[in-house]
Amino acid sequence: MEEGVDISVEFGGLKLANPVFTASGTCGYADELADFMDMNALGGFITKSITRKPRKGNPTPRIVETDSGMLNAIGLANIGLDKFIEEKLPALEGISGAVFVNVAGETINDYLSVVERLAGEKAIAGFELNISCPNVAKGGMSFGTEPAQVTEITSAVKKAAGEKVLMVKLSPCVTDISVIARAAVEAGADALSLVNTFTAMVIDIEKREAVLANRTGGLSGPAIKPIAIYLVNKVYNEVAKKNGTPILGLGGIRTASDAVEFVIAGASAVGVGTANFIEPGCAVKIVEGIRKYCIRNKIENMKELIGSLK
């Protein structure tokens, strides 16, 4: 580490070596990205969504590129809890950063059965509660758009999570994201991650059909970054700052400059998502870029930067 620059951050009671995570659903279960970068160089890592039972996912096409972004409708395809524990968890123990398991389900009991089984695992630092997936018929985003449901699921999972950090991932597809953020924080969320993807659609004009088999998908990538910055800043000012709740900012981060922008808006940490698809290993470059930014701007401690928007 460069002398005089501390880019470590506090995050929901965890001390992270740096503020950079790879975002859920864009970095598999860590083994896939390990060919391209040192996973230990990250502040944290978030697994793709785990559900109680394996999920096949949606039919194809599951993605389509858009101007400065892409739509996906994977449908939470994953190997399920049992296989995750058996095949993937042992390798996660070797990761020095904070490992968060993203949890999804169709019912509150689905979420609870995953969290209860994993709450005692020492490889895991915390859970990211996915109540904002736009691509499944049941569960997913439906839990994340009604404040009363957010309260119910967050408080139930908080009890099951025990000592682990509980981060709630918010959908931007709501009337007022601060209302949802407040419900999560008041129900016991230790951290918030925002934003998940925006529900969107692309139409093939020759066929007059939606390009995605699921018809709609979640928009991610640079196209959503300015909206995500705005929403992080809004939640920081209206909810997170006064409650001391850290925010993991995500939405279109490709560069260290993007990451710093999120931190200035109020994020304590950032998640790199779609950019992993294009440049696997870019998250490590972002860590280095943040360090250089701090040196250049004579910022001795990352904390000075968080929410420093004038």
Add this chain to the structure above:
Amino acid sequence: MTDNRSVLGKGVFESVVCSNKQIGERFYRLGLEFSGAGAEAFGGVKAGQFAQLDLSGTALPTAEAIPEDLVDAARRGIILRRPFSFCDVTRKDNKTRVEILYCVLGPATLRMTTLSAGDRVSVIGPLGRGFTVPEGKGTALLVAGGMGAGPLLHLAKVLTAEVPRMDVIAFAGAQSKTELPFERPLDEISQNLGFSLGEFADHGVRSHVATDDGTAGHEGLVTDCFSKWLGQQNLAAKDTIIYACGPEAMLAQVAEIAKNKGIDCEVSMERRMACGIGLCQSCAVECRVNGSNRTIYILCCEDGPVFDGQEVVFGS
């Protein structure tokens, strides 16, 4: 059976463009050269494997050079890499040269046409599972539809080099003569000897051509031409293997023909993919589990793009 994955690990490598030649109205062959670790990694490429090219920073052609049907698409910026397999791979003096056969279809391939010698292109690869090179088979039948000819040209080279006693015969189809992605039609004498396409003849491989409109070779679908030819032969099923690459409907028919004859069959599938390395989960292919009716989705990028033709649920 030999391992159908590259021996050395995948990675992000910089390549240098050495050629980019137009070989038809919409067809090009791009040559990329790797040195150092990239040369090692791509020197071990198996036929049917692929790579992801970053074309996001590549310039558009001039307005006059943009085909009418791509004028709107050309205005769209691209961010994702694009997957391509190889039609040829050669190693020389610690360098590896790969050739990519491509067709101008959208904003990325349109940009690709402006690449010229000396330009640099970031490439992730080698990726996926390629075709199996069988030991102990006497005949390999290659069935290509349109752009599917690319990886089968590479396979023809590999098979004739690695299994010298094997008889390799290719079938190439397209809608019409101008849609055949080949540079060199052969003269009448060669054609009478069964060598219709220069690119396959280079490897000593005989070839049959089919066009939907009959402007070249057999009139009709390549699968009909192939099926008819197969019916006239007396090949031992166990001694034969079929490889196919092309539109999914064609692959489904080839797999069906192979099943009826009891011949092993490998098909190279195509899916939209963002990453190519198993992260995005978008390139799912529905496959049967152990010949049962139960199906699962597996990834075209990691478990494919080459699959056992009897495993795939086509059109899913």
